[in-house]
Amino acid sequence: MYAQMVKSETADDSAEAVAFQARIDAGEKIEPKDWMPAGYRKTLIRQIGQHAHSEIVGQLPEGNWITRAPTLERKAILLAKVQDEAGHGLYLYCAAETLGVTRDEMTEMLLDGRMKYSSIFNYPTLTWADMGAVGWLVDGAAIMNQVPLQRTSFGPYSRAMIRVCKEESFHQRQGYDIMMKMAQGTPEQKAMAQNALNRFWYPSLMMFGPSDKDSVHSAQSMAWKIKMNTNDELRQKFVDQTVPQAEYLGLTVPDETLTWNEEKGGYDFAEPDWDEFFEVIKGNGPCNTERLAARNKAWDEGKWVRDGLLAHAEKRNARKVAAE
Numbered sequence: 001m002y003a004q005m006v007k008s009e010t011a012d013d014s015a016e017a018v019a020f021q022a023r024i025d026a027g028e029k030i031e032p033k034d035w036m037p038a039g040y041r042k043t044l045i046r047q048i049g050q051h052a053h054s055e056i057v058g059q060l061p062e063g064n065w066i067t068r069a070p071t072l073e074r075k076a077i078l079l080a081k082v083q084d085e086a087g088h089g090l091y092l093y094c095a096a097e098t099l100g101v102t103r104d105e106m107t108e109m110l111l112d113g114r115m116k117y118s119s120i121f122n123y124p125t126l127t128w129a130d131m132g133a134v135g136w137l138v139d140g141a142a143i144m145n146q147v148p149l150q151r152t153s154f155g156p157y158s159r160a161m162i163r164v165c166k167e168e169s170f171h172q173r174q175g176y177d178i179m180m181k182m183a184q185g186t187p188e189q190k191a192m193a194q195n196a197l198n199r200f201w202y203p204s205l206m207m208f209g210p211s212d213k214d215s216v217h218s219a220q221s222m223a224w225k226i227k228m229n230t231n232d233e234l235r236q237k238f239v240d241q242t243v244p245q246a247e248y249l250g251l252t253v254p255d256e257t258l259t260w261n262e263e264k265g266g267y268d269f270a271e272p273d274w275d276e277f278f279e280v281i282k283g284n285g286p287c288n289t290e291r292l293a294a295r296n297k298a299w300d301e302g303k304w305v306r307d308g309l310l311a312h313a314e315k316r317n318a319r320k321v322a323a324e
């Protein structure tokens with residue numbers, strides 16, 4: 001169905017485009033110097049760039065708790081996780097740079113609102129239990145999306161995903177471990193865990209993007225294997241995986257309509273509030289202003305470092321040229 005829709009929407013029947021699609025259909029990887037349609041390049045820059053920004057902005061809600069982690073061990077683990085997110089951002093910026101855009105250009109587009117980052121990071125982290133919920137649900141949703149992306153058609157993106165997924169699995173387990181500890185703790189700790197689940201459940205479902213009928217990019221992105229599944233397919237898999245985990249914790253998913261559907265072999269569940277989702281991605285979520293202000297501050301305050309590194313590189317280069 002998707003392939004038919006795409007064919008009628010795009011009219012590029014050039015020999016190059018036909019050969020390109022044949023390579024994708026045969027499961028070949030596309031490498032940076034290969035010919036690619038302008039739309040393929042543009043979509044990848046948008047998606048990989050947005051993904052990279054999500055990793056970097058995603059450090060903020062968790063960084064908020066590093067100084068307040070309840071034990072030295074928890075602090076060390078959280079610190080390592082937040083550092084991993086920075087690393088993921090860097091691999092992804094590098095992957096996007098192979099498509100002809102610089103990291104500085106992408107950063108400027110993030111800072112002035114031309115590029116997005118994941119909606120989830122516009123929600124606040126109010127208690128320590130939120131570190132559990134973020135690791136368990138947010139990293140869990142990220143893995144659900146990213147495991148198939150290890151097979152995505154663009155070589156540098158798929159290779160970056162392999163490493164990212166390994167680290168995300170550790171992140172999810174550390175989140176679940178926090179939830180487990182709190183759910184088995186005092187009644188107050190269990191209530192904090194339940195409250196975190198209540199607040200992060202629907203925003204986590206939103207991470208997969210709008211429902212398929214409203215997803216503007218899915219058809220073309222799937223034909224190009226930039227996306228491997230639809231938004232609704234991944235959301236369903238996430239719910240099916242996560243509900244038994246919540247039951248194991250003794251916590252309740254905040255959805256009274258949740259029921260197992262024998263026929264489809266999955267849960268029926270309530271959709272998130274899509275009006276809220278579209279407001280958040282337009283910049284009107286609870287923390288959008290704060291997140292972008294933090295990134296702008298870091299960018300402005302890091303200018304002297306960037307300038308210094310550039311001046312140093314220019315001097316070294318000039319010395320090298322003079323010596324030759």
Ligand code: BYC
Nearest residue numbers: 051054055058117118119142206207208209215216217218
């Ligand atoms: N947030 O046509 P659609 C992580 C936008 S975090 C914001 O379905 P697409 C991490 C979309 O960009 C996860 N915007 O789009 C975990 C488009 O607008 P534009 C980061 C969203 O691209 C812990 C419009 O809505 N992962 O890893 O086919 C700590 C229509 O949507 C969202 C990735 O980025 C959203 N949730 O599908 C730290 C994975 N959803 O661009 C970090 C790679 C949709 O036309 N990305 N929009 O203005 C993807 O797989 C896809 O881009 C999406 C959306 C599934 C997210």
